[in-house]
Amino acid sequence: MKFPSVYLLLLLIISAPVAHAQRLYDLDKAWKARRASEVQEDGIALSRATGGLTGWIPARVPGTVLTTLLENGLVPDPFYGMNNERIPDIYKTGNAHYTYWFVNDFNYPALAGGDQAWLHLRGVNYRCDVFLNGEKLNARPHNGMFLRQVYNITKALRPGGANRLAVIVHPADVAGNPNGGQGGDGTIAKNVAHQYVAGWDWIQPVRDRNTGIWDKVWIEQTKSVNLKNPHVVTHVPGKRFPGEKQEPARINVSAELENPTAAKVTGKLTYTLEGQTVSQTVTVGPKQTVTVTLPVLTVSNPKLWWPNGYGAQHLYTSSLQFTEPGKGVSDEEKITVGVREVRTAWNAHTRSREVSVNGQKIFIKGGNWIISDAMLRFSDARYDAEIRFHRDMNLNLIRVWGGALIERPEFFAACDRYGLLVMQDFWMSGDCNGRWVDPMKAEDQWTRRNYPDDHNLFIASAEDQIKMVRNHPSLAMWCGGNEITPPADILSALRDDLLPRLDGTRWFAEYSNTDSMSYNSIGGNGDGPYGIQNIRTFWEDRTFPFNSEVGSVGVGDAVSLERFLPEVNRVAPDEPNRRIDSVWQYHKYIGYDSSVYRYGKPKDMADFANKAQLVNYDQYRALMEGFSAHMWDWYTGTIIWKTQNPWTALRGQMYDYYLDPNACLYGLRKGSEPLHVMCNPVTGMVMVANNTFVPYNDLMLVVKAYDVAGKERLLTQVFVTVEPTDAKKYLSVKGYLNQPGQPKDVFLSLQLLDVKKNVVSENLYWLPDAKGSYPGLNQLAAAPLKTTVKRVGPGQVAVTLKNPAGGAVAFFNRVSLVDLNTKKRLLPVFYTDNYVSVVPGEERTVVLEYTPGDVPVAVTVSGWNVKEQVVAVD
Structure with a gap:
């Protein structure tokens, strides 16, 4: 599965600060696994040994027993066909069938004097015991899917040499009977774990109930004190607007400091954001953990974080450090901060919760x-x-x-x-x-x-x-x-x-x-x-x-x-x-x-699936339009x-x-556009929903109809003003459509144009007959759509669809990026729009992003009345 390189780079940039100045060591490779009933040694002996893993299979960690079995070809893909029925279910096999040992052999660099090493397991499902180099790390079995484990392994670790970590993982105590009910027979909920794995109305049961080391494992290296569980809270009082100079925001910071040594440690906890710092001197007693709250940090003219559609998502990179005099940084945490404040209030008119961010109410979609x-x-x-x-x-x-x-x-x-x-x-x-x-x-x-x-x-x-x-x-x-x-x-x-x-x-x-x-x-x-x-x-x-x-x-x-x-x-x-x-x-x-x-x-199936896409589009456009049409009144x-x-x-x-x-x-x-023009199919009322904080003045609302031959009919146009965070009715077109003696209209086109005649919102509806069917679509002539493709950047392609004047509407065109040789779609690909329709005499451009690779690629376009076109990308 390929992902756009720009996003991989972004992920690397964002995740890099978590490396604590290169003091984290991921244990995500070289794992091996074997069913516990086939292993003779106990955990102490197994983790003390070197080599001797004959018969063990490569294991996926993070992962589950089932993912390990699948990747070793020992079970079929449960997501294909009826394959899931071919995999033994834990309810019938008993827990021992999916109880496994996971072992990792790794080399670890030498520790400097006084350094501490901490083993982190962020998620094990469900019960486990953990051994390192012949020592049992947990005094009693760990239980629960949603509980992080952290062990100080300084004494057990062999720095500068070979180490063996061994974890035996037992399934949840109660597997539950996957009898077809929601969560099967319900007993899966006896555990502190997820419930869907016993089956739901949208999924079949997961046969091992996701037993395994399912989340990340790593070693963290600190000096005397471990800084953990930082807490950063941002306060943004008042009502704010994106893009304006902002009044100050306040940031409250606290963290836990753990001292595993036998001596008290005195040092300074410092928080830094955009060059500003707050700090406090702290003494942590031997074998003690304390929570420290720092003085409030005030940020002048902060760059705020906003929800999608309302403003930018600015993120600060900040840091917490605990330093010891003469020893430098003992531990550091990098924390990504979005300065924002979320509040909720009761809306007495709708009788529901209303969400606001930075003092501005947000219509939730x-x-x-x-x-x-x-x-x-x-x-x-x-x-x-x-x-x-x-x-x-x-x-x-x-x-x-x-x-x-x-x-x-x-x-x-x-x-x-x-x-x-x-x-x-x-x-x-x-x-x-x-x-x-x-x-x-x-x-x-x-x-x-x-x-x-x-x-x-x-x-x-x-x-x-x-x-x-x-x-x-x-x-x-x-x-x-x-x-x-x-x-x-x-x-x-x-x-x-x-x-x-x-x-x-x-x-x-x-x-x-x-x-x-x-x-x-x-x-x-x-x-x-x-x-x-x-x-x-x-x-x-x-x-x-x-x-x-x-x-x-x-x-x-x-x-x-x-x-x-x-x-x-x-x-x-x-x-x-x-x-x-x-x-x-x-x-x-x-x-x-x-x-x-x-x-x-x-x-056939292909025809069913293509027609289902029309239903899909119409259902979800109408769903969000219906809610948006009544925002702050009903919803x-x-x-x-x-x-x-x-x-x-x-x-x-x-x-x-x-x-x-x-x-x-x-x-x-389409239905969720921040600024969206739409039509009520019952009353014919044309409305505009504005889910932004910006008013729009002097927009031209243009309403047209198109018949089966593509002939255009202007129904009306009028200048409108659109208020922020509002939905407003403007005019009804019910009386314009399909009057006696007029041709049968197939499409209703709505456009909002700014003063430069740029389209800021458009919407094309296909119209049913009195019985709710769409015979007009089956009478559309083939549209002579012309497709041109232009590479506009690494992993970026612009696809322009042009429909010459004089023909039918080119209806509901799917754009896909494919391997030129195999014609298989590349995934994932991100399109600025899709299933697009183009009226005669106009053109539409869709920009797509993907991960460039070694294979030649092409764009395919096919629609309701457009034959498939394949255009190679240079």
């Missing part, structure tokens, strides 16, 4: 996030690509769903860069944790209500994970759980102790659809629906005022489907007769009902369920598992 990869194969580059897709959809918030995990710092770093606010759930779900009566569950609601079994472990894990991610400017809200509060003692610990003490700056929602976020006055669960809706409903039917979950379909095109559907299963769903292929069902296909058939009966925001899939599912995704976008992404991008 969000997406629900599950996890980057169901088998925990995380990477900085994949995080960057996925969050960039969310930025490109013009979203400004991601909610991290409670059935998964507290997302990794690399995820938050990407959200920091791209301006995505984050609402982070803790590890609860209404399905597993007892909100509803459920015959699929093994235990009753009263019992499930007290999951997990170890509340103290949950609380300790929450404390640790809060400390891990709290410095990120993108983190905006905490949430107790998905559709349910945690048990009373855990809820009290989060709300009344941990979050006030460890954070104190972010709003805490007790659960995702709590009335304090969005008052439920219409019944139901307070979120949804989750499938195809009539376009009219998005505009005219009032729903929850800050919907935490509402969504629709998401099937990819034929190229996407062929990546994981065996050839025999590449058949179009027969919706009218409810005949759906078994592999489609296994991959959680959600029905399109009659919506695809309104474009004509699909001839303060909405969060789509969901924007991505961590495996090859057939529902709720803007791009597939392989990072190939479908039309959902571009329909949502």
Whole structure:
């Protein structure tokens, strides 16, 4: 999988400061693994030995047992076809089948006198013991998926020589029965771990429940004192505007200092940002850890961090150092800081939570996030690509769903860069944790209500994970759980102790659809629906005022489907007769009902998938338009369920598992534009939504219609003024369209032009007949679209689509970058737009970015009435 070099370089630049002046040593290579039942030695003997790993297999760390087995060809790809059924499930095999030893042999440089070495394991699932060079590091077994481990290994380490680290990893105590329920039989929630691995309505069970060393492992080297868990809080009082000279901001900084030595240590803790410093002299007693709070640092005219669409995402690189007299820096932490302040308030008119950043209210356009990869194969580059897709959809918030995990710092770093606010759930779900009566569950609601079994472990894990991610400017809200509060003692610990003490700056929602976020006055669960809706409903039917979950379909095109559907299963769903292929069902296909058939009966899978893209685009454009049309009146925001899939599912995704976008992404991008012209399909009312802080004066609103032959008809044009953060009605075109004696219009075109006649927003709707079908599209003549391609920079290509005057509209054109030789799409590629339509006499330019490689590339363009074109890129 290739990623644009500019983004890899950015990742390297951003991650480089974390290297603590080259005092971090990653242990991400040369791991080996073997099933524990096949290993005769205990941990002490195993870690003391050198060599002797015959029969062991290369292991992926970070990773899981299943990823290691997959990479060694010992199990089939569970994301393809029905392969997951060929992999033994832990519920049937027992835990011993997936209990594994992981061993790493490494050389470590010599330590200077007085230096300390610390082993970090950022995530092990679920229970483990850790051995180094014949010594057991943990006094008792480590438990819990969400609890970092840090061991002082100074005495156990062999500096300047060979070392062996051995970790035995046991699965979660309760694997849960994957019986088809949400979270299987629910008992997976007895553990302090993720719940989706027992299966959900969007994924099949993960067979090893993601047992393994699933997150990063490294050694940190310090001098006498270890500086850890820094906390940086920025205060931005008042109401601010991007780009203006700013009043001062205040920064509060604290950190923990740990002294593992037998002597007290006196030194200075110093925080530096943009050349400004604050410091304090500290004495740390032997074997003591203290928390130190520094004096307030005031930043004059700060460069502020804003959410996507509202301003720039400026990030400062700051540092914390603890120095000892005569010894220099004992330890240093580099911290990326976004100066911003997030607040929430109750909007009494909408009866929902309203979010503001730097004193400006933000209309929330969000997406629900599950996890980057169901088998925990995380990477900085994949995080960057996925969050960039969310930025490109013009979203400004991601909610991290409670059935998964507290997302990794690399995820938050990407959200920091791209301006995505984050609402982070803790590890609860209404399905597993007892909100509803459920015959699929093994235990009753009263019992499930007290999951997990170890509340103290949950609380300790929450404390640790809060400390891990709290410095990120993108983190905006905490949430107790998905559709349910945690048990009373855990809820009290989060709300009344941990979050006030460890954070104190972010709003805490007790659960995702709590009335304090969005008052439920219409019944139901307070979120949804989750499938195809009539376009009219998005505009005219009032729903929850800050919907935490509402969504629709998401099937990819034929190229996407062929990546994981065996050839025999590449058949179009027969919706009218409810005949759906078994592999489609296994991959959680959600029905399109009659919506695809309104474009004509699909001839085959490819035809079905192409027509589904029209539905995808229309659904998500209308969803966000409907919410935006009523912002601050009915709604303060909405969060789509969901924007991505961590495996090859057939529902709720803007791009597939392989990072190939479908039309959902571009329909949502269109409907979520910061400045967006749109038309209510029920009333014909043309509106403009302005999700910026900038007013627009003297914009020309131009409304045209096009018939099947491409003939243009000007309906009206008028100068308009658009206020900031507002949605306003301007005129209705219902009376203009399709009057008796006029030709049948197929398209409605809306444009906003500035005083220089530049297009600042445009929107093209295809119009249904009285029955809701689209026969006009099937009468379109072939459009003589001309495609030109120009390389505009390394990894950047401009594709210009020109439609000569006198013909039909060139409708719904997909632009792709492919390998010139194989014609396979390159992934990921980022397009400024896609599924574009070009009216006669006009042209559109799409700019794409990709990672240049050794293969020659070409651009393909194909549309509803445009034959596929292949144009080589020089």
